[in-house]
Amino acid sequence: MASTKVLLLQLLLVSVISVVSASHYWGASTTFTYKGNNSDGTHKVRFRYRDTFDQCFWSLSWRCTSGNCGYVSGSKRTVIDSSNNGPKFDRLLCETETVVTRNVPSDKPFQLRADSCCWIGTRNWVVHWDVLTGVDLGKRSDTGEPNKSPDVTILPFLRIPQNCPRTYKLMTFDPDGDDVRCRYGNLRNIECSRCDRPAGFHLDEDSCTLHYISSTANPKVFGFEMMVEDYSKGHINLFYSDGSWSHRHPWPRRRSKRAVSYPTTAARPWWIPAATPWPTTTTMTTTQRPITPYAPTPPLSQLPLQFSFLVDPPAxxxxxxxxxxxxxxxxxxxxxxxxxxxxxxxxxxxxxxxxxxxxxxxxxxxxxxxxxxxxxxxxxxxxxxxxxxxxxxxxxxxxxxxxxxxxxxxRPPVAIHSHSHSHFxxxxxxxxxxxxxxxxxxxxxxxxKIVQSHVICNESSMTILVEKASFSRLSEDHLRLNDPSNTICNLTSNSTHVIGVVPLNQCGTQIEEDDDNLIFKNEITTYEDMRNVITRKHLLEVRFYCQYPKHGKVSQSFSVHRKNVTVWEKGMGTFTYGFEFYEDNSYRAMINPNSYPLEVEIGTELYMKIEATSSINNTEMFVESCRAAPYDNPNYRKPYIIIANGCKVDPTVDIYPRAHNKQFLFSMEAFKFIGLHDQILH
Missing domain, CATH: 2.60.40.10 (Immunoglobulins)
Structure with a gap:
């Protein structure tokens, strides 16, 4: 008599995304931060290099070209964002950040450069990239510390319809409060490759504002090669450890304003007939000011800012x-x-x-x-x-x-109302x-961290613990959750902590979800009078949430009974699923776990139930995939597919009505792998 043992049923709720791309350059930016002295007397400087290519594993290679740049003591690269909505011929782009720590022996100025080939297809003929970073670690006379570079960020890829003028205020925040200026690169093969100033744009260098005025649509991008520099607002000196010093004065002040108008093409909405009169120009105003006579001063730091800009057909x-x-x-x-x-x-x-x-x-x-x-x-x-x-x-x-x-x-459904009902x-x-x-x-x-707190997530509630010692004005008598109307929502305390045990479905807990997680949120706030819903003495707000993965794995075996398998994520909450076998499709008589491992004949109908034990409302059990293997290995290279994407693949699978949304009931005929495998793992 042929028999088989079913050892493991595994539900794989994991989606895998892969992309294939080639190597091209979209843009880059750099910032740096002085992090103090090392024990050996060297200066620690942390650089953040953001590079955008059409593959995530590419990054710029920097080299020292001036001064003493020290050596790299640490480096870590992570992916920031990726997209496949680029131009027609270069749709893939991936921005990464490489955080590099350098130990620099001197506080005198130094420069780092990177250059190579090639940009994605550009309409202004930028092919190679050249980027420069200039650092000066001299101690400022106004702050007593080395200069902090501006924090520079821009989206590496921007797009605009050709008929829609727009203004882009570049992010150039300076921690020292210095004046920050943006300009096009002008040192060929050092700051830029072509040092081009794209037509149809105006750059206000003083405010780091880029105005798109007008251009024609083109499937290729404009390659922008810019530099960001900071200048002190007052006269300062920079002092170096070798006893030398240098002077910096402000960028020349501006006095008067005059308006400059730029004619631009206005868009004719597609629903306006061609014969209807329509304005053809609009006016955009920027400003220029005459400068004072004294000459510009060297910047405190120099940072590259390069990006791609696509002009689309009219909207x-x-x-x-x-x-x-x-x-x-x-x-x-x-x-x-x-x-x-x-x-x-x-x-x-x-x-x-x-x-x-x-x-x-x-x-x-x-x-x-x-x-x-x-x-x-x-x-x-x-x-x-x-x-x-x-x-x-x-x-x-x-x-x-x-x-x-x-x-x-x-597009989203549009409601059409009648007297009795609505159609969408x-x-x-x-x-x-x-x-x-x-x-x-x-x-x-x-x-x-102002207030020390800790959140514990379980299947039906969140526990928030707030340390009293970290907030001297903390009093549980004037703290409340989002909705404290139920007595179960009262906060308690001991000698060291204020404690809240918050049900996932009560106390004003809010639920939201994304593609991967369920998120439950609440907060502890101060109040003056429990009868009021407002306060004007809002001294404390502790927001907290528990995040539960919607995707997970669950398994069961005939050889060894496993009562429950818990799905968990580090630092997150957990859901638990039960997996049992039944005698028939009535699902009234569960097979006694003590009788495992079961021996069944090939073709025997197996009745199985998976059930989530969570008490969370408005959630549904969904079995995405199920596969079988002859070994207890969920990554077995040639599994037998039973369910895929929520649909039956094995012809013997039957799915039965369930009592509630947290159950999944199904059956299938037992089978045997061809070969010497008597045991089958699902």
């Missing part, structure tokens, strides 16, 4: 919120300063709307380990957790939202296009 409308995404609340304003704490996650919420296009995604640029997610509230969330090494530094984060139109792109009709768009919103950038300042 039917340049009004933001129609085709071009319009950023709306709660999106922060450009230049907003956000505070973050060491080892605490911070988030930036971004939302956009476009009535005749579909909001498709978000592109970002920021520090290493920054992430982006789209929530079920049609918002994008940018998250970042600074480390102790980031304390006291400033980190810019830039973003823009993408929208899309064209065949196959479905998805409306396909008829014109093709990809559009960027305006670019906004914020600055994140990293501070010490």
């Amino acid at each position: 039917p409308s340049c009004v933001e919120g129609v085709y071009l995404p319009k950023l709306v609340h709660p999106t922060p304003i450009h230049g907003e300063k956000i505070h973050a704490e060491v080892d605490s996650s911070m988030e930036i919420r971004v939302k956009a709307q476009a009535s005749l296009a579909v909001i498709q995604g978000i592109i970002i640029s920021g520090p290493s380990n920054v992430t982006k997610h789209k929530t079920t509230h049609n918002e994008f969330v940018i998250r970042w957790t600074p480390t102790a090494d980031d304390l006291g530094e400033f980190f810019p984060i830039c973003f823009a939202v993408e929208s899309a139109t064209g065949p196959g792109v479905i 009709h998805p409306t396909p768009t008829s014109r093709s296009g990809l559009y960027h919103s305006e670019m906004r950038c914020v600055v994140v300042e990293v501070k010490r």
